[in-house]
Amino acid sequence: MGGMRVLTTGGAGYIGSHTVLALIEAGHEPVILDNFSNSSPEAIRRVGELAGREIEFIKGDLLDVELVERVFAEGNFDAVIHFAGLKAVGESTAQPLRYYRTNIVSTLNLLDAMDTHGVRTLVFSSSATVYGTSGATRCVEDLPLGTTNPYGATKLHIEQILDDLAASDPTWHIAKLRYFNPVGAHESGRIGEDPRDIPNNLMPYVSQVAVGRREKLSVYGGDYPTADGTGVRDFIHVVDLAAGHVAALEALPRHPGARAWNLGTGEGNSVLEVVRAFERASGKDIPFDIVERRPGDVAELVADPGRARIELNWKAERGLEDVARDGWRWQSNNPFGYAEPGE
Ligand code: NAD
Ligand code: UD1
Secondary structure, three states, X not given: OOOOEEEEEOOOOHXXXXXXXXXXXXXXXXXXXXXXXXXXXXXXXXXXXXXXXXXXXXXXXXXXXXXXXXXXXXXXXXXXXXXXXXXXXXXXXXXXXXXHHHHHHHHHHHHHHHHHOOOOEEEEEEEHHHHOOOOOOEEOOOOOOOOOOHHHHHHHHHHHHHHHHHHHOOOOEEEEEEEOEEEOOOOOOOOOOOOOOOOOOHHHHHHHHHOOOOOOEEEEOOOOOOOOOOOEEOEEEXXXXXXXXXXHHHHHHHOOEEEEEEEOOOOOEEHXXXXXXXXXXXXXXXXXXXXXOOOOOOOEEEEOXXXXXXXXXXXXXXXXHXXXXXXXXXXXXXXXXXXXXXX
């Protein structure tokens, strides 16, 4: 297969930056569209450094219909990977309209332009949050879907829009990739996750405690019905996740319609196992208190990654030790992420 020219929305972000590198390594030609609302051009510069070539990028907002139209008129794309969006669960509860507008209207603008310009191959960033009300601990793609917060609702609505669109026109090929818990960083230590505020998610919080930016971790709940009482999740190394996007893109010609694939490892690890792995990788103590459960959390959520293995010929290669080692390399080499200290 020849290389594809791929518009990568949100390509400067955490998962996008790793995927852009993986696309180049696989012989494709990504073009980033990002408004840098939650990322830095420095990430793109570093991806370019790792790839040994400059990365084409456009600074722009998907809410800007004219800009999106222009990008497609000039872009000559074969496919799109759509990462751009807002992703903080707590914030989405406080600012639902901002979340619905940014995530859903952006996607509609993108889909309109794709349709107009005959670019009907799309890989979309969905989330395991769509299994939030299923009650299942090991998730297959056909479970009944439901979510407990506005962020999750945007993912679910977009999945529905994509299903309806694919049903209306058989020339669409759409992958709905349901990520479990993306963590870790590229093994170079040059690119990684760089949350702007106090991290909401476990792994960036743990790494900021290890590097001395935060005092201690609050473990949300020690009385879940799990082996050690703390929550269990499927932590997937971001480099494996990036490879999953390349696999989906390359498999899509064989899959007309809209289809969901889980991207996870199939293995669960508890919050305390994550803490211990990070202590081993960093050689630092990670102090923590066990506090109340966080509203909306479930005890355990792990992928059944069988469909992706069979249909995308993809599986996660890395485990928790790799996640902790690479996550620590990124955090210790870049204690303040892409910003200079004091910025
Ligand atoms: P991220 O915030 O690092 O990346 C998103 C990127 O989109 C950022 O670079 C941001 O500047 C850009 N962006 C936001 N709104 C935009 C707009 N209107 N126009 C143009 N660019 C815009 O997030 P991430 O962790 O890399 O997540 C990527 C995608 O994967 C998101 O859709 C997210 O919901 C989804 N996802 C993430 C996780 C996770 O744990 N990180 C889990 C499941 C799903
Ligand atoms: C969260 C989101 C989910 C989103 C995913 C990736 C919620 C309810 N869910 O998943 O929609 O798709 O992130 O962005 O926010 N934990 C602590 N202390 C912390 C942080 C987390 O103990 O400071 C625990 C949590 O209780 C949970 C586990 O660590 O058991 C993982 O939490 P987190 O990293 O936030 O991911 P999820 O909640 O699985």
